[in-house]
Structures are given as C-alpha cells and as structure tokens.
Amino acid sequence: MPITKAGEIAVRNIEIWAEGERAQFDELIHPEARNWEDVVGPPAGRALGPAGFWETALWLRAAFGVVRYDIQHVVADGEIVAVKLVMSGRQVGTFALYTESGELDQVFPSTGKPFASTQTHWFRIEDGMVREHWATRDDLGQAKQLGWLPPTPGYLFRMARAKSRAKRAS
Template sequence: MSTQVDSKMVAVRSLEIMSTGSRADFDAVIHPDATNREARGEPPETRMRGPEGFHATALWLRTAFTDMRHEILHAADGDLVCLDTIMVGRQQGPFVIYTSEGEVDQVFPSSGKMFSVAQTHWVRIPESMVIEHWAARDDLGRAQQLGWLSMTPA
C-alpha cells in the first residue's frame, strides 16, 4: 500500500472518530504535537496539542450533535489530504461557541433538528499520523437549518 493511500485512510479515520471514537482511537491517529486550527472558537481544553485536544473537540461536538457523521464525497491524496465532505447530524444539546480568551460567547439552544452541510477538511499527515487540521465549513447553512437565525428577504 502506498503512503498516499495510507494518508487518505488516516484522514478519513480522523473524521470518523470525531463522532464515535474513544481516546485510544485518537491516540492511534493524532500525532502528540498535532494542531487543530479550528479550535479557536471551541472550549479551552480543545486548544491543546495532540490527541487530548482533538478528543476534547469530539466531546464538545458530541454534547450538541447526535447522529453526527461525515459523508466523504472526494479525497485528494498526499501528505496534505483534502476531504470534501457533507457533515450530517442532529442537534440534541446546546451548541456553545467560545471567545479567543476561552469565555462563553454564544449558546444556541437545542433545536432537535437535522442538518446537512458542506465542509472541506485539510489534514496534514507527514508520518502516518495527523499533525495539522483546518477546515472550511458552511456554518451559516447549519445555523439556518437548525433555526438559530431566520433569514428574511431584503
């Protein structure tokens, strides 16, 4: 199996474990010095490097969303893997966003509604483990689907 195929599999696994993985699953996939660039709006414990921070992100997401999964549409290989996905889930708990200082900024109460939004995840995998992650997400689309804001014609 080539390194490129391994990298793609590791990247896909790093998204799978967000919804169902144990801490041991994160230890197996996430490098001890890994950085999640998306943690800046998450709770302070998610901003740690390595599996501990990534696992904290998963727990934070799981408090708000059930039935969460990523449907992989396309994946580009290499030591930098790009995953084009659709994130699907149901909001069953409050979704909390944090300031850069780690204080609660906004809380969106549970809607019980399903959502399905486009996301692109960039995962750097130099030695068979995730060392860096960042994403482009349709947060506005998720907010609309979950009823967090209502859009009216201008």
C-alpha cells in the same frame, strides 16, 4: 483512483470524530498535532495533540448527538490531504461558542432540528499521524437549518437563558 495511505489516515480521523474512543485519538493524532479550527471551541479543545482533538469531538457529540460524515472526495498530494464531505446530524444539546480568551461567547440551545452541512477538511499527515487540521464549512447554512438564523425573539430569549445557565455551571 485508490486512496493513498495519507488519505486513509485522514478519512479514519474523520470517522473517529463521529464515534471513536479516546485510545483511537492517541493512535492517530500526533502528540503535537494542531487543530487550526479550535478557535471557537471550548478551551480544553485547544490543547495540542490527541487531548485537544478528543475534547473537540466530545463538544460536537454533546451538541449534535450522533454525527454522520458522508465522504464525497479524497484528494492527496504527498502529506496534504483534502476530504470533501457532508456532515449531518440533529441538534440534541446546547452548542456553546467561546472567545479567543476562552470566555463563553454564544450559546445555542437545542432546537432538535436536523442539518446537513458541506465541509472540506484539510490534513497534514506526518509519520502516519495527523499533524495539522484545517476546515472550511458552511456554518451559515447549518445555522439556518438549525433555526439559529434568523433568530426569532423567542429563540433569542432561550439563547440568553442558556448562556446564563452555562455561566453558572462553569
């Protein structure tokens, strides 16, 4: 079954998250697009439009280096598109989570471990651009693969030290 134009736009969005340049985000993301998954990312990633999506992509790339998205299924119904995929990579940098108010919450120092996480991304496409994005992810499975859970006493110490450093740097 061929992928619809809306499906192609959704898949292209996922591809640029992995390795796209800022100009590609400007071309593909609606100026008022909303990423509904921006609730734990850095405050800059919560902006509407291409700027917020770009900042979120940079946040993920900094923590996980080269990220790969293996597309398994694409289903479109008009302007709504669902993309099932496996995101894989290796944690090469610190991964920080933020509170709703934008304060630093949790910090996971690099473990150097690889991961592969099943995800489904949902998009609303409008006028040939991404207008909204949602996702369901296996965050628990990813955390276990990365060695974040169950946390060892040594890793808890590393988390506290990384959070202290991140606070001083901001």
